[in-house]
Amino acid sequence: MKTPFVTNRQLQEITAVYPTPFHLYDERGIRDCARRIRAAFSWNPGFREYFAVKATPNPQILKLLREEGCGVDCSSLTELMMSDRCGFAGPEIMFSSNDTPAEEFRLADRLGATINLDDLTHVDYLYHTLGRIPETISCRYNPGGVFQLGASQEGFQVMDNPGQAKYGMTRPQLTEAFTRLRDLGAKEFGIHAFLASNTLSNDYYPALARILFTTAVELQRETGCHIGFINLSGGVGIPYRPDQPANDIAVIGEGVRQAYEEILVPAGMGDVALCTEMGRFLLGPYGCLVTRVLHQKHTYKEYIGVDACAANLMRPAIYGAYHHITVMGKEDAPCDHVYDVTGSLCENNDKFAVDRALPQIDIGDLLVIHDTGAHGFAMGYQYNGKLRSAELLLQPDGQVRLIRRAETPDDYFATMVW
Numbered sequence: 223m224k225t226p227f228v229t230n231r232q233l234q235e236i237t238a239v240y241p242t243p244f245h246l247y248d249e250r251g252i253r254d255c256a257r258r259i260r261a262a263f264s265w266n267p268g269f270r271e272y273f274a275v276k277a278t279p280n281p282q283i284l285k286l287l288r289e290e291g292c293g294v295d296c297s298s299l300t301e302l303m304m305s306d307r308c309g310f311a312g313p314e315i316m317f318s319s320n321d322t323p324a325e326e327f328r329l330a331d332r333l334g335a336t337i338n339l340d341d342l343t344h345v346d347y348l349y350h351t352l353g354r355i356p357e358t359i360s361c362r363y364n365p366g367g368v369f370q371l372g373a374s375q376e377g378f379q380v381m382d383n384p385g386q387a388k389y390g391m392t393r394p395q396l397t398e399a400f401t402r403l404r405d406l407g408a409k410e411f412g413i414h415a416f417l418a419s420n421t422l423s424n425d426y427y428p429a430l431a432r433i434l435f436t437t438a439v440e441l442q443r444e445t446g447c448h449i450g451f452i453n454l455s456g457g458v459g460i461p462y463r464p465d466q467p468a469n470d471i472a473v474i475g476e477g478v479r480q481a482y483e484e485i486l487v488p489a490g491m492g493d494v495a496l497c498t499e500m501g502r503f504l505l506g507p508y509g510c511l512v513t514r515v516l517h518q519k520h521t522y523k524e525y526i527g528v529d530a531c532a533a534n535l536m537r538p539a540i541y542g543a544y545h546h547i548t549v550m551g552k553e554d555a556p557c558d559h560v561y562d563v564t565g566s567l568c569e570n571n572d573k574f575a576v577d578r579a580l581p582q583i584d585i586g587d588l589l590v591i592h593d594t595g596a597h598g599f600a601m602g603y604q605y606n607g608k609l610r611s612a613e614l615l616l617q618p619d620g621q622v623r624l625i626r627r628a629e630t631p632d633d634y635f636a637t638m639v640w
């Protein structure tokens with residue numbers, strides 16, 4: 223069972239004002255999660271969570287995260303511009319990009335962001351772009367191979383393929399990059415790695431921390447560069463399915479603390495600040511896509527047609543990702559029907575659910591599609607001339623605020639040449 227953060231009664235009131243479909247966010251849930259993250263790493267004085275803007279690029283969300291002490295992790299020109307306009311500055315901005323255009327490095331530098339270099343060749347590219355190297359700089363590490371965690375009877379609890387990923391530098395390249403950056407004037411160094419996505423395991427960050435801490439000790443000894451910060455990046459997952467266990471960020475923080483005490487402190491590196499760049503963990507559960515049932519179709523299968531489509535939430539279509547669905551007002555009804563829940567795109571993968579057991583659905587019912595707070599609206603697109611939906615924020619006082627209006631046909635036509 224998954225319970226929506228909004229009641230049926232609240233949703234009836236909201237949909238009387240704002241037409242479906244829309245993404246709705248839970249301010250209280252977001253703030254509480256940011257506080258849990260901060261508390262879990264409070265043992266590390268320099269700790270900061272840099273919210274991955276790409277997960278939910280909305281200024282109002284960024285501003286409330288800033289109130290909770292978060293920075294931002296940007297990966298493009300417009301994400302940097304948005305963060306600047308939201309008041310983030312200097313060390314509050316991490317710039318973790320790859321295949322980076324020169325103008326993005328220039329803006330990141332102008333804002334005083336911490337630049338995280340994805341490749342060895344970017345050292346000279348950055349140097350030639352800026353005419354100098356910033357004093358504080360970070361490099362992204364890719365240890366290659368296969369990353370595995372927690373073998374169990376069903377296979378590996380977490381498994382991902384850094385050796386097949388386009389990101390980061392090899393271990394020898396890290397040494398070379400640090401040496402060159404040092405020679406070009408860098409004074410304060412960081413390392414970053416992102417080895418697995420949407421991990422459901424309290425062991426992911428601690429295992430990653432061990433790899434990065436050990437590497438940091440070696441690098442500082444080899445190159446003499448002072449490592450001031452280590453960035454665990456994103457990858458902490460959420461339980462999209464109701465039967466999956468959630469990560470416990472307090473346990474994760476404690477696991478990282480143990481690695482820190484064992485590896486960094488004895489090496490005289492107890493001054494290293496930790497960074498995270500969570501997106502999914504911080505926002506995912508605190509957003510949902512609200513959509514209304516338009517049609518029912520009975521052919522070889524039973525179809526429920528809703529007013530949202532994959533252009534509003536792409537994950538099921540591209541990854542076959544599971545998103546739980548609650549039929550509002552029928553929370554306690556037996557799930558004795560089997561449906562495909564579809565959008566209207568001329569694409570057969572435009573299905574929010576396939577063969578899903580749900581209560582009997584009627585035309586006009588409101589569906590809550592859960593866990594769309596991260597990588598939901600953000601991955602939206604305009605295929606089939608579909609328009610991006612509104613985004614709404616449910617405040618702790620129960621009031622709802624429009625934090626992005628829905629696109630209109632004028633928005634869609636605005637870039638066209640007639």
Ligand SMILES: *Cc1c(COP(=O)(O)O)cnc(C)c1O
Pocket residue numbers: 274276277295297318319416419420455456457458499500501502503596
């Ligand atoms: C996408 C991304 C993140 C956020 O990842 P989540 O899985 O949402 O936590 C963090 N850092 C970088 C560099 C990313 O590309």
